[in-house]
Amino acid sequence: MIATTREHIRASMLNMKWFMFFIFGTISVLMTFFPIYLQHLGFEKSAIGMLMAGGPLMSIIANPFWAYWSDRTQDIRKVLLIMLSGNFLIILAVFQLEQYAWVYGGMLAFYLFQTPIFSQSSSLILNAIEGTPHKFGSYRIWGSLGWAIMAIAAAPIVAYLTIDRLWMVYCFMMIISLTLCFRLPKGGTQAVTRVGSGFKALLRNRTFMIFLLISILISTPNGLNGMFVGIYIKELGGATWLIGWSAFLMAVFEVPVFLLLDRYLKKNIHTMLTLLAMVSGIFAFRWFLMSHVTEPWQIISLQITHSITFGVYFYVGTYLTSLFVPAALRATGQSTYTLAWNGISGIIAGFLGSHLLQAFGYDASYQGGMVLCIIGMVCFIVMRFRVPNTLT
Secondary structure: OHHHHHHHHHHHHHHHHHHHHHHHHHHHHHHHHHHHHHHHOOOOHHHHHHHHOHHHHHHHHHHHHHHHHHHHHOOHHHHHHHHHHHHHHHHHHHOOOOOHHHHHHHHHHHHHHHOOHHHHHHHHHHHHHOOOOOOHHHHHHHHHHHHHHHHHHHHHHHHHHOHHHHHHHHHHHHHHHHHHHOOOOOOOOOOOOOHHHHHHHHHOOHHHHHHHHHHHHHHHHHHHHHHHHHHHHHHOOOOHHHHHHHHHHHHHOHHHHHHHHHHHOOOOHHHHHHHHHHHHHHHHHHHHHHOOOOOHHHHHHHHHHHHHHHHHHHHHHHHHHHHHOOHHHHHHHHHHHHHHHHHHHHHHHHHHHHHHHHHHHHHHHHHHHHHHHHHHHHHHHHHHHHOOOOOO
16 A cells, blocks of 8 residues: 555656646747747737737736635646646637737737746645655756757747647647646645735735845846747848757756756755845846847857756745745745746836837847846845845
């Protein structure tokens, strides 16, 4: 009986790795090629930016909504199943639309189910491995592998099928993700807390709120880059397969980064805040270099630094969030962190950033991102010396 239970747990944990691989790979294919699809429909940069900003806009509603039900039901797997099912059905309809208003409305509905997937997956991993020798990074790297491998594998397929049939590739991969989701652990915690009162306490957590505000500064230029880097490559004369390579190099080197962090990172607040200050400086240097590129290969080369910038920030930010919030509200905490990183900053990048990009060009936009990251770096340095190393 005990052996059977252990075997079931082992299989469930292995399945969790494959789920991370395919769900990240599925979203990677859409996020990498969907802006190109929108450009194919004839939409301008500002229109594409506003449409892509619909995701962060809806995440303001979607993340707290789904996190509430995850915390209340203590069954993240069930919540993920509902989100993936809605994701699959709505995207089928969106790819049949061509008028901007209808596409925009359809994508808002899609984002309601799509935007919280990563934060809920992270919460499920953290809850499933709690009290075990397993490390978060050893599961999250499968997401990075999926993002990298699926983007580069899908590029020639999308080129062969043409961008009009992007939906076929996406939906096929989503079916695999749904199948794997059925075999995930529930991802609940033993602790029980009143979710409503706990969420209010979370909003009153001054340290956590400051951390989120700084994260918005850092992630806004990253969001703008993510939305338009594929179009930038195309405008510099790059082929579709180069866009796939860009996504591949952006994610594949996250794997050694996560493994190194798993092994060597000291899980205390001062160390992690110091690391975030350093990463913010690297972000600033990355955007400085991006403001001077003239060839597609230069963009692709700089995408490698994404593994250090986003990879380290995501990993450390996830752990800091788990220190800042109670265990029973971990899904809510991770969703709030995602809301800041992908939500509010994505809205700013999509609505304001895309208009600045269209008006002033890529050089000025990336230089503005460099300034934001320098400000964020200074804020993290100050925070490092003002926040205690442990919170009670």
